[in-house]
Amino acid sequence: MNWYLQNGKDSDVVISSRVRLARNLDKIPFKTRASKEDMQKVLNKIEEITPSLGYGLKFLKLKDIDDITKLTLIEKHVISPDFAIDKEEIGAILINEEENICIMINEEDHLRLQVFSSGMDLENLKNLIVEIDEKIDGLLDYAFSEQYGYLTACPTNVGTGMRASVMVHLPALTLTGNITKVLNVVNGFGMNIRGIYGEGTQSQGDIYQISNNQSLGITENEIIKNLKTITEKVIEQERLARKYLAKNQIELEDRVYRAYGTLAFSKKLTSEECRNLMSIIKLGTDLGIIKELNDSKVSKINLYTQVGNLQKYLGKNLDAYERDIKRSEVIKQIISE
């Protein structure tokens, strides 16, 4: 099963974990200064080693992927939005069936190794990505400096080239009004935390990404350990806030079930409204309040109601109004499965 439809450790708060490594090939200019030929050279080298690399990885040029499929990959956070545009037609990905490994080629760096998992799973991800990294290192030469470590297009990634992140769902901290305090504390500990949808502090769907903001002068293990420590604090705060909300059981049930009633019975739904309803509903399933849905259905609804994934799921292009109607139909279908 694809990782994003699974349910991992601490999945009441942690939706997913991700680790990525920024790598560049030796003796080829960084993308910022590279010619189209240089980029083509990178593509060729990676395509060449793909069979030796294993992991069921397939080499796919972005220009050969249709727009809706690209959008589904962006929505799964497997590729970045800027990368998907690929005006120069030099982008490619190495991706496996489960989509828990995705290497972006010619994104900001020549290679962006990425591994994903549902729930809280940073150490396994680190082990996996180190393993993949060593395998590539045995097949190609990386740009590496004894003094700085791995060299990258942007100086903020120099060193380990590692960024580890978790996506956390913080509805109770939002409802109790404590979210800003928590965001400030996390930012103060050398981590970044930001809403992944919408503007400002209030994230649509109450989903936030926590990631390290330091990659130099720190080991891979320290990055993982620090992120884990901070995330555990956030999980604890969110769970405390949920306990607090659960003290007024009727208020909470009312809020949760009203959202469910709208989700289950509306005949059209924008993706924004859907996200906001699903945030409260997931809180409800995580607290055992909503009996009509389980974790698997929640994951499916969260995935297949997104603009790209909805169209991919239904196998056709739809305008915004049609999507709003079909979104409601797909939700009803998943609920009644």
Place this chain on the structure above:
Amino acid sequence: MNWYLQNGKDSDVVISSRVRLARNLDKIPFKTRASKEDMQKVLNKIEEITPSLGYGLKFLKLKDIDDITKLTLIEKHVISPDFAIDKEEIGAILINEEENICIMINEEDHLRLQVFSSGMDLENLKNLIVEIDEKIDGLLDYAFSEQYGYLTACPTNVGTGMRASVMVHLPALTLTGNITKVLNVVNGFGMNIRGIYGEGTQSQGDIYQISNNQSLGITENEIIKNLKTITEKVIEQERLARKYLAKNQIELEDRVYRAYGTLAFSKKLTSEECRNLMSIIKLGTDLGIIKELNDSKVSKINLYTQVGNLQKYLGKNLDAYERDIKRSEVIKQIISE
């Protein structure tokens, strides 16, 4: 079955019909100038004739009716709120099992004969009330003037003493913004139309009462005929507005089903919110959109979610917060019946 749980003619728009006659006994002062003894005399005379009157009518003193039951009678529009207060303990009612006949004694007039029916049923009601009136007239002497007709405490009721009214549900005229125009037209035709809940033109639950404002210089038959004509026009306008709304089927279904989702899944509901949801939901059942409810369940929900009837139904006194919770429980129960 009680009339208010039935479904009559044109019940997609007309909730109920009512006809009342204001009558006073000869040689006893009107209530405004009467002593407590005078009022007692009225009570005694009516109690005395009750067995001869028939119709299964029972004589009940207001002071012997508990407050919650009184409230249920007000909510069914069977007695008036002012009458229920009965500080001087001189009020009584004659009421039958079906509650489609209720004679208020010592309200504004000595007798207020009232008959009720669901749906549009003015002519039958007129025939019934005339029959009851003639029967009482054979047993007691009414205050009557050859010149003015029946004499009443308030001059606006002199003559026939008749007020006929219908309660109409006008959600589509409200949604399309045409309600004010219709209210103005009806008022211009010698009729009163007013929202029965809430303030101003926007009636909670979109329910309006249309009634004649003239009782002198007009026959009973004319009153009924005029009200019927005007009501038919209003029905026609409301149905046209519904057809207009139904042109955008998805918008209408979405609106209706969102209301249903909230009604069916909320864990607490104020009577005001309930009334507003039920207005849209009844529109949905009347247009055949909502399959989860039928007319009988709609009538039951409308009745048993009202403050007094809810407590009567559950057989206990509840504060406002408890009522909001129990209201949701009763709704779920009726839906799943």
